Amino acid sequence: MGSRVLVIGGDAAGMTAASALRRRLPAEHEVVVLERTQRTSYSACGIPYWVSGEVESVDDLVARSPEEHRANGIDLRTGAEAAAIDVEARSVTYRDADDEQTLDYDRLVIATGAEPRRPDLPGIDAEGIYGIQTLADGEAVIAALGERPRHVVVVGSGYVGLEMAEAMTQRGIDTTVIERGETPLSLLEPSLGTKVADAMRDLGITLRTGTAVDGFVEEDGRVAGVRAGGETYPADLVVLGLGVVARTRLAQDAGLPTGAKGGIVVDDTQRVEGADGVWAAGDCVVTRDRITGDLLHVPLGTHANKQGLVMADAIAADLLGEAPRLRFPGIVRTAITKFCSLEISRTGLGEQQARDAGFDPVVATIDTTTTAGYFPDAGTMTVLMVADRATRRLLGVQVVGERNAGLRIDTGAVAITAEMTVDDVVMLDLAYAPPFASVWSPLQVAAREAVKRLS
Amino acid sequence: MGSRVLVIGGDAAGMTAASALRRRLPAEHEVVVLERTQRTSYSACGIPYWVSGEVESVDDLVARSPEEHRANGIDLRTGAEAAAIDVEARSVTYRDADDEQTLDYDRLVIATGAEPRRPDLPGIDAEGIYGIQTLADGEAVIAALGERPRHVVVVGSGYVGLEMAEAMTQRGIDTTVIERGETPLSLLEPSLGTKVADAMRDLGITLRTGTAVDGFVEEDGRVAGVRAGGETYPADLVVLGLGVVARTRLAQDAGLPTGAKGGIVVDDTQRVEGADGVWAAGDCVVTRDRITGDLLHVPLGTHANKQGLVMADAIAADLLGEAPRLRFPGIVRTAITKFCSLEISRTGLGEQQARDAGFDPVVATIDTTTTAGYFPDAGTMTVLMVADRATRRLLGVQVVGERNAGLRIDTGAVAITAEMTVDDVVMLDLAYAPPFASVWSPLQVAAREAVKRLS
Numbered sequence: 001m002g003s004r005v006l007v008i009g010g011d012a013a014g015m016t017a018a019s020a021l022r023r024r025l026p027a028e029h030e031v032v033v034l035e036r037t038q039r040t041s042y043s044a045c046g047i048p049y050w051v052s053g054e055v056e057s058v059d060d061l062v063a064r065s066p067e068e069h070r071a072n073g074i075d076l077r078t079g080a081e082a083a084a085i086d087v088e089a090r091s092v093t094y095r096d097a098d099d100e101q102t103l104d105y106d107r108l109v110i111a112t113g114a115e116p117r118r119p120d121l122p123g124i125d126a127e128g129i130y131g132i133q134t135l136a137d138g139e140a141v142i143a144a145l146g147e148r149p150r151h152v153v154v155v156g157s158g159y160v161g162l163e164m165a166e167a168m169t170q171r172g173i174d175t176t177v178i179e180r181g182e183t184p185l186s187l188l189e190p191s192l193g194t195k196v197a198d199a200m201r202d203l204g205i206t207l208r209t210g211t212a213v214d215g216f217v218e219e220d221g222r223v224a225g226v227r228a229g230g231e232t233y234p235a236d237l238v239v240l241g242l243g244v245v246a247r248t249r250l251a252q253d254a255g256l257p258t259g260a261k262g263g264i265v266v267d268d269t270q271r272v273e274g275a276d277g278v279w280a281a282g283d284c285v286v287t288r289d290r291i292t293g294d295l296l297h298v299p300l301g302t303h304a305n306k307q308g309l310v311m312a313d314a315i316a317a318d319l320l321g322e323a324p325r326l327r328f329p330g331i332v333r334t335a336i337t338k339f340c341s342l343e344i345s346r347t348g349l350g351e352q353q354a355r356d357a358g359f360d361p362v363v364a365t366i367d368t369t370t371t372a373g374y375f376p377d378a379g380t381m382t383v384l385m386v387a388d389r390a391t392r393r394l395l396g397v398q399v400v401g402e403r404n405a406g407l408r409i410d411t412g413a414v415a416i417t418a419e420m421t422v423d424d425v426v427m428l429d430l431a432y433a434p435p436f437a438s439v440w441s442p443l444q445v446a447a448r449e450a451v452k453r454l455s
Numbered sequence: 456m457g458s459r460v461l462v463i464g465g466d467a468a469g470m471t472a473a474s475a476l477r478r479r480l481p482a483e484h485e486v487v488v489l490e491r492t493q494r495t496s497y498s499a500c501g502i503p504y505w506v507s508g509e510v511e512s513v514d515d516l517v518a519r520s521p522e523e524h525r526a527n528g529i530d531l532r533t534g535a536e537a538a539a540i541d542v543e544a545r546s547v548t549y550r551d552a553d554d555e556q557t558l559d560y561d562r563l564v565i566a567t568g569a570e571p572r573r574p575d576l577p578g579i580d581a582e583g584i585y586g587i588q589t590l591a592d593g594e595a596v597i598a599a600l601g602e603r604p605r606h607v608v609v610v611g612s613g614y615v616g617l618e619m620a621e622a623m624t625q626r627g628i629d630t631t632v633i634e635r636g637e638t639p640l641s642l643l644e645p646s647l648g649t650k651v652a653d654a655m656r657d658l659g660i661t662l663r664t665g666t667a668v669d670g671f672v673e674e675d676g677r678v679a680g681v682r683a684g685g686e687t688y689p690a691d692l693v694v695l696g697l698g699v700v701a702r703t704r705l706a707q708d709a710g711l712p713t714g715a716k717g718g719i720v721v722d723d724t725q726r727v728e729g730a731d732g733v734w735a736a737g738d739c740v741v742t743r744d745r746i747t748g749d750l751l752h753v754p755l756g757t758h759a760n761k762q763g764l765v766m767a768d769a770i771a772a773d774l775l776g777e778a779p780r781l782r783f784p785g786i787v788r789t790a791i792t793k794f795c796s797l798e799i800s801r802t803g804l805g806e807q808q809a810r811d812a813g814f815d816p817v818v819a820t821i822d823t824t825t826t827a828g829y830f831p832d833a834g835t836m837t838v839l840m841v842a843d844r845a846t847r848r849l850l851g852v853q854v855v856g857e858r859n860a861g862l863r864i865d866t867g868a869v870a871i872t873a874e875m876t877v878d879d880v881v882m883l884d885l886a887y888a889p890p891f892a893s894v895w896s897p898l899q900v901a902a903r904e905a906v907k908r909l910s
Contacts, residue, residue: 012894046827046889060829159888290884301894302887329882336886345886372501374515407859410866410885410896417883418873427784428872429745430865431791431800432757433614434501439467439756441865 002028003106003319006092008082008250010035011042012301013282014111015064016308017315018074024316031074032103034094036081039135040066045301047138048160051145052167058135082112085254087275107277107315110251110264111308114244114283114299119155123216128223129238132160141239149173149236153226155213157184159337161241162196166339168239169203176206176235178213178228187335189350189384191365192400199342206233244299246284259286261297268327269314270307279315281307288330290417291349291395292357298331334413336406343406347413348396351386360389364449368442370404372434381405383446385412385422392421392454397443404436411443422450457483458561458774461547463537463705465490466497467756468737469566470519471763472770473529479771486529487558489549491536494590495521500756502593503615506600507622513590537567540709542730562732562770565706565719566763569699569738569754574610578671583678584693587615596694604628604691608681610668612639614792616696617651621794623694624658631661631690633668633683642790644805644839646820647855654797661688699754701739714741716752723782724769725762734770736762743785745872746804746850747812753786789868791861798861802868803851806841815844819904823897825859827889836860838901840867840877847876847909852898859891866898877905 005021007014010033022031033040041064049055069076077096084093085108093102116131118124130141152168154161157179168175177184177200183193184200184207200207208229217225217232226233246262257265257273263286265273270285272278282304286295310326317324336345354361363386370379381401388395397412399405415425425447432439440448460476462469465488477486488495496519504510524531532551539548540563548557571586573579585596607623609616612634623630632639632655638648639655639662655662663684672680672687681688701717712720712728718741720728725740727733737759741750765781772779791800809816818841825834836856843850852867854860870880880902887894895903 043827043829043889043894045887046829049830049889054831055829056831300887302885302896305894306882326878327882329879331884334884334886336888336891338888338890343891347884347886372498374498374501374510375504376509376511404859404862407862407886407891408865410863410883411869413884413886414866414869414873414875418869418875420869420873423781424784427761427782428865429786429789429802429868430757431789431802431862431868432500432755433791433793434498434504435793436791436798436862439498439760441757 002026002030004030004032004104005107005109005315006103006105007031007033007109007111008092009111009113009282010040010076010078011111011113011282012304013308013311014109015041015069016305017109017111017281017312018069019072020309020312021316022073024312025319029319033069033074033076034080034082034092035076035078037134037136038066038078040064040069040076042135043301044133047132047135048163048167050138051141051164052170058139061135082250085250087254087256087278090277107279107319109311109315110272110278110280110284111282112247112250112284115247116240116244117242118240119213119242121213121215123218123223126216126218126223127221128236129216129240131240132164133244144237145171151176151234152237152239153178153233153235154239154241155226156241156243158186158241158243159335161239162337162339164239164241165200165205166203169205176208176233178211178226178233179207179209180212182210184209185344187346188344188398188400192382192384192398195382195400196339196342196344199339203340244283246297248284251280251284259295263297265295268329269324270311270328271314279311281311290330290332296331296333298333300335303331332413332416334409336409338406341402342400343402344400345406345409346396346398347409348394348416349386350396350398354386354388354395359395361386361395362389362450362453364446364453366446366449368445369438370402371436372438375434379403379405381442383442385446385450387422387450387454389454392423394420394422394425397446408443422447422454426451457481457485459485459487459559460562460564460770461558461560462486462488462564462566463547464566464568464737465495465531465533466499466566466568466737467759468763468766469564470496470524471760472564472566472736472767473524474527475764475767476771477528479767480774484774488524488529488531489535489537489547490531490533492589492591493521493533495519495524495531497590498756499588502587502590503618503622505593506596506619507625513594516590537705540705542709542711542733545732562734562774564766564770565727565733565735565739566737567702567705567739570702571695571699572697573695574668574697576668576670578673578678581671581673581678582676583691584671584695586695587619588699596692599692600626602691606631606689607692607694608633608688608690609694609696610681611696611698613641613696613698614790616694617792617794619694619696620655620660621658624660631663631688633666633681633688634662634664635667637665639664640799642801643799643853643855647837647839647853650837650855651794651797651799654794658795699738701752703739706735706739714750718752720750723784724779725766725783726769734766736766745785745787751786751788753788755790758786787868787871789864791864793861796857797855798857799855800861800864801851801853802864803849803871804841805851805853809841809843809850814850816841816850817844817905817908819901819908821901821904823900824893825857826891827893830889834858834860836897838897840901840905842877842905842909844909847878849875849877849880852901863897877902877909881906
């Protein structure tokens with residue numbers, strides 16, 4: 001007789017797992033998915049590009065529709081919001097349009113994602129204040145744009161804040177970004193964050209750094225302004241770019257272990273620690289840093305997809321009495337974004353993160369070009385590299401630069417994963433031709449500078 | 456009392472070593488360089504871009520002039536062509552404008568570079584047939600362009616052949632490329648080479664593959680055509696793109712050991728095997744493949760620069776009684792080029808190379824996009840991956856694609872160097888954001904396909 005795998009959440013991690021399970025498990029096993037919205041498998045990361053108009057339709061952001069999933073044999077229930085998990089009884093209670101049901105499971109997958117942080121400030125519940133996480137959020141913002149807002153305030157300048165600020169400016173709307181830190185994009189070292197700040201101001205964005213938001217001005221139930229640092233900034237529309245927290249109230253109520261930002265704690269097959277028959281993956285879990293061993297909450301679609309595959313493999317192996325073949329090895333904090341023509345990326349540890357992890361960091365920063373310097377259209381780029389003094393190990397790389405700069409971070413990510421020293425990096429056989437690099441690739445120019453600083 | 460380090464050859468490897476030695480050695484040591492031309496430290500790889508007009512002036516290709524080197528304390532003798540090395544007597548005989556001199560040395564550096572292969576065919580000595588290696592070659596071609604050639608034939612379609620064919624077409628000259636193999640760029644697998652062939656034809660180049668050159672038509676001492684495969688192609692100008700061989704007649708006459716394409720055999724500090732006090736680096740040496748251990752001749756400025764540094768470190772250590780700090784670890788055959796908007800790159804082993812090295816290769820090829828697929832301007836790219844069946848080790852990656860495709864090869868180069876499996880590659884933390892990649896990075900899409908083919 002078949003088992004039932006019940007998946008809560010129909011986006012990246014949940015649907016990757018459901019699809020992989022459906023392919024791998026014999027037909028007598030059921031794969032049921034509960035999704036609270038009407039949509040599945042969408043790219044939340046694409047929302048800013050939909051808001052900017054670069055991506056035309058919301059359908060473009062949907063990798064696979066509910067109908068396609070159902071055609072593949074998945075029992076997908078949309079508009080079905082899970083209300084409680086009973087891990088002892090192995091059942092989940094959920095509500096759809098007008099009903100409440102309880103469904104038993106043999107194996108449970110929690111893939112409930114994350115939600116934007118909404119600071120507990122006066123006026124936060126006024127209409128017109130949007131976080132950006134679901135397609136519904138994107139739809140709400142686009143609908144609000146139809147009312148011709150004149151002033152947008154973006155609170156916070158992480159990736160989403162930055163991308164939304166660019167999108168709003170491209171829409172011709174006066175845009176202010178309010179950031180608590182001294183530079184935007186706190187995942188970048190301040191020396192590189194300054195370059196991003198310059199690019200924001202060059203685009204005409206009003207950037208207020210070192211400024212905390214005190215509250216929101218409300219008029220007739222709608223937001224009319226943002227109070228921050230003793231001033232009031234007019235705003236018809238507010239975008240919250242303060243990051244996200246794991247959506248794990250259900251899991252917490254069920255007594256499952258959680259860590260940073262509410263993320264569920266799992267092992268390297270995504271099995272929830274200390275719970276029987278329960279797995280979790282994606283934006284609702286914490287993930288191990290391969291360098292420090294720390295458990296971090298890093299909500300990114302690329303991790304969710306990988307974890308979904310690992311989880312499906314482990315569940316299938318469990319049900320079929322086999323050994324799991326996949327392990328999720330953790331992350332090295334790689335991230336990338338674009339602001340206008342500026343490509344911005346990072347991997348590994350920043351200086352303070354390295355110090356916090358017990359390393360003795362040495363930092364090298366270099367300016368170079370994205371092609372051989374003699375090309376008339378050579379772009380500029382800056383590479384910052386962090387290495388450990390004692391072991392000479394490469395710990396982190398950050399890049400800000402023009403065309404062809406950003407993706408070079410992957411080279412750093414692999415070198416960090418392989419525990420290479422900066423000396424190893426200097427001698428790597430990286431691609432060289434004048435349209436792509438100088439005879440020393442930008443990461444190697446930085447590694448040579450790090451070697452110099454280490455001696 | 457100081458020693459004399461004598462360097463033969465004033466381009467990448469020689470001048471990198473001379474400069475590093477000058478910085479590291481106390482002033483009583485002499486650093487003397489013999490350079491047969493009037494120029495130093497130039498980018499031979501940049502010549503096609505100078506011919507195309509993208510790079511304006513020959514001076515742009517010179518990283519450091521003779522005057523600058525002399526100002527740094529190097530005894531640089533230009534127009535000085537070494538004629539013989541006596542490794543027993545530790546002396547070198549050289550000729551300048553009107554004199555022949557013999558100079559003793561304590562340590563010798565051979566950095567004589569490479570020269571274009573000139574096939575021994577009827578008519579090869581006609582005027583108007585150019586290899587592309589030195590700035591003088593570039594100058595000669597540019598001078599020939601002044602005579603308004605109507606038809607150019609490029610013989611061979613390696614990197615230089617391809618780049619020169621593009622440059623000539625950009626100049627508005629009717630261009631034919633004759634290639635002995637079935638597809639251009641023999642360093643690519645034929646399935647990817649076909650894409651390059653299509654791009655060449657799209658640009659209007661006449662491409663004849665599977666065609667060997669039989670000889671050159673000469674009229675009044677000048678080339679007038681190329682005979683190949685039973686036809687005669689009119690040509691006012693012929694470019695040889697048949698690769699290069701090491702320029703090591705001097706070294707061979709001195710009894711030094713040579714290997715593939717005449718490259719001098721050195722150890723991992725660039726010391727010449729079996730010779731006392733002699734080092735060599737750059738396009739005149741063979742280099743160890745990190746995967747197979749084979750000694751290969753891979754003439755590239757990036758290797759020359761690294762080897763120059765390693766060599767200088769070893770010579771300084773030898774003179775100062777210290778232990779060398781650097782080792783040249785070998786290469787993984789990484790290479791990149793561009794043809795119009797097509798970026799082309801490769802690293803590691805192709806299928807046949809893997810088989811020749813004793814592996815049991817599995818090949819996976821995938822088509823994907825250079826951004827999230829839903830971006831309206833998503834470029835296309837193809838990734839080919841070679842893995843070993845028994846160990847699942849990543850052996851090779853090849854990429855042909857549009858904007859942002861080519862440099863992804865570096866990720867493969869580092870993963871190969873770190874001896875990762877394709878399973879490891881699938882789980883790497885690579886940069887993800889919609890303007891740069893789909894949620895699975897192109898190399899990971901290929902690695903997943905390789906995993907599928909391995910099971």
